[in-house]
Structures are given as C-alpha cells and as structure tokens.
Amino acid sequence: MTGVRSPQQRGDSSQDGESRKQRIDRELMELLNELRVALPGVQFLFAFLLVVPFQQQGTQLTDFQRDVYFVTLLAAAVATGLLIAPAAQHRVLFRQHDKEALLQRSNRSAFLGLTVLAVAIVGAVLLVTDVVFDLTLAWITAAVVGALLAWWWMAVPLWKRAHNEQDDPDD
Template sequence: MATTGSGQRARRGTRPVPAQRDGHDDRRGDDGRDESRAERIDRELMELLNELRVALPGVQFLFAFLLVVPFQQATERATDFQRDVYFVTLVAVVVATALLIAPAAQHRALFRQHDKEDLLRRSNRFAFLGLCVLAVAIVAAVVLVVDFLFALPQALVTGGVVAVLLGWLWIGSPAVQRARGGADDE
C-alpha cells in the first residue's frame, strides 16, 4: 500500500480519493449535497442496491413461472415457435437474474476492499444490462402467452407495444431528461 498526498492509504492499482480541493475540504457536490466523495460513492452504491431490491421480486416471479410452465399439460400443444420463444425467455430471465444479483454478490465478496467507486461503476453497468435483458424477457413472455392463448399476429403486436412501452419508460424518457440537463451525468 502506498500513501496519498493527504496521508490516506491507497491500494495499488486504485486511484486515491482526494480529501481536499484547492486547499480546503469542499464537501458540496455537484448536486448540492454536503458530502465527501467517499460519502457520495457509499450513498450511490446503497441507492443502487436498494433499487435492485425493487426489481428482483419481479424477475424471481417470472423465473418461477417459467420453471413451472414445462410441467403443465398444455405445453404438449405448443408450437415450435412457442418453444423457441420460451427458450429465449428462460435464458433472458436467467441472464437478467445473474446481472441484477451481481452487484449485491460483488458488494459482499469485495467487502472492505476499499474500491467502492469501481464496484459502483461495474454495478451500475450490471444493473442497466440486467434491466435491458429483463425487458427482452418480459416482451418474450408476453409474446409467448398471447400467442398461446390467441394468435401470432396479436402476440407480435402486443409484444411490440410492450417493447415500446418498456423502451420509453426505462431508456427513452431518462435519455430525454438527461439531454435536457435534468439528470446527473454520473
């Protein structure tokens, strides 16, 4: 371990967190909060983990549903297309589950490693990718159910509507807000 200019210890391969700016401890962040950089990183990491706690029950419910479906008698009359969509849905839910649980698992595995900023960046990417893959799983599940109960044309239209809705709510609307300057870039 090396020491930084402020006397703080830094692990090899990590960037030291500056304790002072311009000779004084500036605790006011870009968003107007009175917190140090380390406090901001801690807060943002906890916010991210709490957000994932909201998403995970839905993913787990969809996963459980998909695990039960093959054991129902009605699956005997499933078409090849429906089986393919089921497979895509199942794989997407597994990947989404892995990505959405990864931040909590890595937070625990890297406990007291003093590299929360890197963990936060990585966890944010995992969460975003997990939500994108979850959107694929939701759309595919809707297509599967509507095709099974009604017909393929209705399934494709309904799946398209759900895809547009999720795309707008999860990506489009935040992107517009960010472009207008209403969201923090980090």
C-alpha cells in the first residue's frame, strides 16, 4: 500500500475525501475568486457614473435622466460595497474560527451584490440610450438587457439548482 488512506480512515465526512473544513475553505476561496471577476466590471461602471456629472452635457439632463442617473449611481455604489464585503469581512475576521458563518454571509452578500449590479447595468443602459437616442428605445433596450441578465444570472441557475437536488449539494 502507498500510505493513502480512505476518507473514512482520515475522518473525512464527504465521499470525495474532503473534510468539512476543507470544503468550507475551498468554497470560500471559490467565492472570493468569483468576486474578483465581478469587481472590475462594477468598479468600471461606478467610475463611469462618477465622471458623468462633470461632463458638459451633464447639466443638460432631463429630470427623468437625473433620476435614472441617481438610482444607477446608488446601485453601483451598493453593488461595489456588497461585492467587496466578503473580502473585507474575511480580512477583519481572520483567524476567528468561524469560516462557515463567513461563507454564508459572503454568499448572501455576493448574491445581493450581483442583483444590485444588474439594476445598475440596466440603469446605465437606460440612461445612455435615452441620452443618445430616445426614451422609447431606451426602455426597450433596458428591458431586454434586464430580462437577459435575469434569465442568465438568476432563472437558469435557480432552475438548474431545483432540478439537480439529487446531485452533490456542494456544486
């Protein structure tokens, strides 16, 4: 024998040889890595929105466009905060031996952050399309983008999750 022990011999509870602690550590690292993908996009959108009022046309916005801008700016700020929260909490709670609770909070924060990011993206599309083209096209375009994000970010994964309950719950 090569000295490799089975999961039962190591005291691991999972079938693939991964202990509960290892699974939590892996899931937390996967979540933090996923957020590294989302953060540059939301930060770029937020930076764009911060520049808009200082452009010459920024003072020529209609009341509707200013309202959309305000909602979009707030959504981008909240999404940024929610998507950065898991890394911040991980750093503050370092070595506190409560990674599972951190993982659960971080997962909720990431889900909410992506939801608010979708609102910010739709708002940005609505605002820019209204400024460049017209309000009717803006609403149609924003609705299509919103539906696409809702479908790919929420509906498909939730449907897949509901129909794969018999599979590994850790995936």
